[in-house]
Amino acid sequence: MSSAHDSREHQRGPVLYRRSQVKEGSTTDQRLLDSRGPTEWLHTDPWRVLRIQSEFVEGFGLLAELPAAVSVFGSARTRPGSPEYDAGIALGAALAHAGYAVITGGGPGTMEAVNRGASEAGGVSVGLGIELPFEQKLNDWVDVGVNFRYFFARKTMFVKYAQAFVIMPGGFGTLDETFEALTLVQTRKVTRFPVILYGTEYWGGLIDWLRGPVQAGGKVRSTDLDLIYVSDDVDQIVARIVEAAQERSAQQAAEERAVAAVARTNDVR
Template sequence: MAPRITPDERAKRMLRGPVLLRQTDTQQESTYDQRLLELTADHDWLHADPWRVLRIQSEFVTGFDALAGIPPAVTVFGSARIKEDHPYYELGCAVGRKLAEADYAVITGGGPGLMEAGNRGACEAGGLSIGLGIELPHEQGMNDYVDLGLNFRYFFARKTMFLKYSQAFVCLPGGMGTLDELFEVLCMVQTGKVTHFPIVLMGCEYWGGMVAWLKDRLVDEGMIDEKDLDLFLCTDSVDEAVAHIVKAHSEITKTLRERLLNHEDARRASRWVAR
């Protein structure tokens, strides 16, 4: 079991609207509540659909604003139900730690269990630890190892932030939520809606049955192509997982750079023809 290292008491956290931040010496002059309550308001419109649209919009704006400046990041998915004394928890800590040592920020769902483990590993290694929480009937709260945290009302807004700000995805063992997140990413990559970011399944024994089903059922019956199995790596090695991500990220960066150069060459050529 990983040694228990509690966050520094001086690293206090504060909520700024829906955003959770490590507290600094700079304090905000007023809160959202103070600015709201200075004006009288009619709240009959709160439950109307037009307001829901604005609320959804606000979640996107808040997420984009809070995450726009983060370094290259990897999202780590995993079960909220795993306790600290479980081997999967140590695996999650190791994943977060190795990713931080490779200069990636680590993004999780911000909750307990394996989400906490990923954040903890990154935090203890001195990396940026990010949590994107979600409001649920059984409120989980943000774990203590999050440096930058946001709470979302809507799953689709939260999923957009995972996809938009991650260069890779690691799936630790998990349940329905983890499977939903995994297949959302696989679908987006397979259909070309996002860049072919690396996807890693940690734990060959845990994921082996699902991988076999994908091959023996979906591939054999023509539901997916055999090459779709190459969209992810299944491994027990944290070092292999991180090396796979670093290599894939390097290749993606090289390809994007070449595209930009080719685009610039084409733009210059079109200018020359126009003359």
């Protein structure tokens, strides 16, 4: 079982490993040679393209080896000891016990709580940090972490490696991530997966607005709103994620059987 008192830590480029995720003999020191002369080229668009590429390469390389994972979003301002913080710990632990890694933004508040719950339960606790104008480091309960410069690269990692999204109470950033997930599922840019809002009281006004003037004005369909699931029960949330994963597996198996049957028919002909 992981513990905050386990002080093992290894930084490899932008990637941070802690506790059980530290890999022996994986140290790689890469230093740029000192270069004299103008540095304006470091801030040009072609150079930015290379940095963007490096973030995708690093993120894909790090997260591709994760077990099935759930991305969890929530406020950085949630205080330790509050009901929302305790719910985050419970959610992280429940997901870990169900065999899922958890992916958060790696910051304080709700993100810290979820990472803590997963780490204490012996699960894989991942944090995807972001460079901000104010200092914010990865929380102490992140076992595998990577820092991004660009929001869009970071968001790709949240979506690509998630089996589900769980949205806990939060502000602008949490709302942004919520509606991006819903838009990707609605437009079938990603395979359909659960988008679950934790906290019926907190999200009730938003749901009423969506089902009221937004749907009444023809801006969304009722089937679009069916993409959203709201619950106050951590066990119920995890059960829904597990059920959705089983349904996807069954559908995939059925599709594979259908392809195999067509192939056999063609061979007979």
